[in-house]
Amino acid sequence: MKHQPFENWIFSDQPLDPTDQQALDDHLKSCESCQGLQSSWNRIRGEFTASPMIKPTAGFTKRWELHLEEQRRQIRHRQSFVFLGFNIGAVVMIVLLMALLSTPMLRAPNLVFWASIYRLLPIAQVWDILQDLSIALIILFEGSWSVLSLLWFFPILGSIFALSVFWFTSLRRLTSIRKVIE
Amino acid sequence: MQDPETSWILQAQQGNSDAFAYLVEKYQRPVFNLCYRMLGNSEDAEDAAQETFLRSYHSIRRYDRNRSFGTWLLSIAAHYSIDQLRRRRYPIVSLDDLPVSDIPEKAPGIEDRLSDKETRERIRALLDILDPVDRAVVVLYYWYDLPYDEISEILSLTISALKSRLHRARRAMAAEWGNKNPEIAQQERMQHETSTI
Numbered sequence: 001m002k003h004q005p006f007e008n009w010i011f012s013d014q015p016l017d018p019t020d021q022q023a024l025d026d027h028l029k030s031c032e033s034c035q036g037l038q039s040s041w042n043r044i045r046g047e048f049t050a051s052p053m054i055k056p057t058a059g060f061t062k063r064w065e066l067h068l069e070e071q072r073r074q075i076r077h078r079q080s081f082v083f084l085g086f087n088i089g090a091v092v093m094i095v096l097l098m099a100l101l102s103t104p105m106l107r108a109p110n111l112v113f114w115a116s117i118y119r120l121l122p123i124a125q126v127w128d129i130l131q132d133l134s135i136a137l138i139i140l141f142e143g144s145w146s147v148l149s150l151l152w153f154f155p156i157l158g159s160i161f162a163l164s165v166f167w168f169t170s171l172r173r174l175t176s177i178r179k180v181i182e
Numbered sequence: 183m184q185d186p187e188t189s190w191i192l193q194a195q196q197g198n199s200d201a202f203a204y205l206v207e208k209y210q211r212p213v214f215n216l217c218y219r220m221l222g223n224s225e226d227a228e229d230a231a232q233e234t235f236l237r238s239y240h241s242i243r244r245y246d247r248n249r250s251f252g253t254w255l256l257s258i259a260a261h262y263s264i265d266q267l268r269r270r271r272y273p274i275v276s277l278d279d280l281p282v283s284d285i286p287e288k289a290p291g292i293e294d295r296l297s298d299k300e301t302r303e304r305i306r307a308l309l310d311i312l313d314p315v316d317r318a319v320v321v322l323y324y325w326y327d328l329p330y331d332e333i334s335e336i337l338s339l340t341i342s343a344l345k346s347r348l349h350r351a352r353r354a355m356a357a358e359w360g361n362k363n364p365e366i367a368q369q370e371r372m373q374h375e376t377s378t379i
Contacts, residue, residue, distance in 0.1 A: 011352040040359035041352060044308060048324040051305055053215040056228060060210045061203055063228075064235050068199060071236060 003034055010038045191251060194242050202242065206235050209252060212326065213259045219321040220263035220314070222306045230266060234259040256326070257336040260318045267314040307362075308355045316351040319344060 006027045009016055016024065028035050106112070184192075187208070193201035213234050218227035238245075238258050245254055309317050315337060322333045334344045 007353065008349070011349050011356075036360045037353070037356045040356040040363075044352075044355055044359055045324075047301060047305060048320075051301060051325075053211055053325060054218045054224075054227075055211040056214040056224075056231060060214070060228075060231070061207045064206050064232055065199070065203060067232050067236060068239065 003031065006031070006034050007037065010034060010041060187251065188247070191242070191245070191247065194239070195245070199239070202235075202239050205251070209255050210235075212252065213255055215325060216256055216259045216318075216321060217263050219305075219309060219325065220260070220317055221266060222310060226266065230259065230263055234262055237262070250332075253328075253332055253336060256322065260322070260336055264314040264318060267317070308358060311354060311358050312351050315339075316347050316354075319347045320351050320355075323348060 006024055009020060009024050028038060102112075187205070190201040190204045194205060210231065214227055214231040217230035217234070218224060221227050221230060234255065238255055245251070309320065312320065318337055319333060319339075322328050322336060328336075330341050330344055333339075334341050337344070339347070
């Protein structure tokens, strides 16, 4: 028995015109298979229509925010690992390069030793210069302190206090736990 | 004046996660329902819905405001669920799976709950026989009342392919129902015959 176009009509969303409806009714009287399909489909459609939308358990948004935080933490973690790996790689490259460059010097190690000592001498000179500079700065500071009047003292103290408050507030905002919407 | 949703979307596009949380609150139910109907159990549905919102949060800058936000979200959820179903080797059947339903205002009796659970199991078993894309077509058509063009946009299908899939899915489900419930089918056939006589 031919089941087309009756099957199409059974599963159609559009209402059939009277002639097609009559033809379908006539076919259903004689075709058990199409009859079965129609009754099953009517039942299923009824269940689909009656079945409500399922909603998640309470606190879905809060869980999403926690997931987002966790994901951000993982990204930060990954980025710091990439940064660390890059640095280690760079250090290894530099060490290898230095080893490659210093290979010829290893043939005469005593010469290398005296050359290093000779190169340290300018560093010692720099150290002397730094010491002189620090002494000069201390003298300058002590001198200027006696010159400073009490009128200058309070604005400087106020600025230091304001900067401390600003620093503390920024730190709090950066480290505080994010607001969670219920 | 902008409606609150547009304002939340704009703020979320500028990186405000609190504004996006309002969107999660608003759309959690349709997204969760789609994932639940697609995957068949509440644990997987929860994971898929969470992942949908995370993905949409990260790609919200690419969201075109001329489209409906709900449709955009459903599109992400549907594609993610389809991928999950394709990856799944073994079907997961959770008999004790009872997520919160929306019907009861009063506390339901044990019979109501059993019947509710049985209906869900029957629907799940019917949807389970379908190919992932056909399943998405059926869910979007029957639970969201979306027109053909919107479903075709969500699933990246042509309208004729969509209609053909819907027809194939309906036929497969009706045949499955007839095989699983021969007594009920027989009874209904007899009722039909009596009514036509």
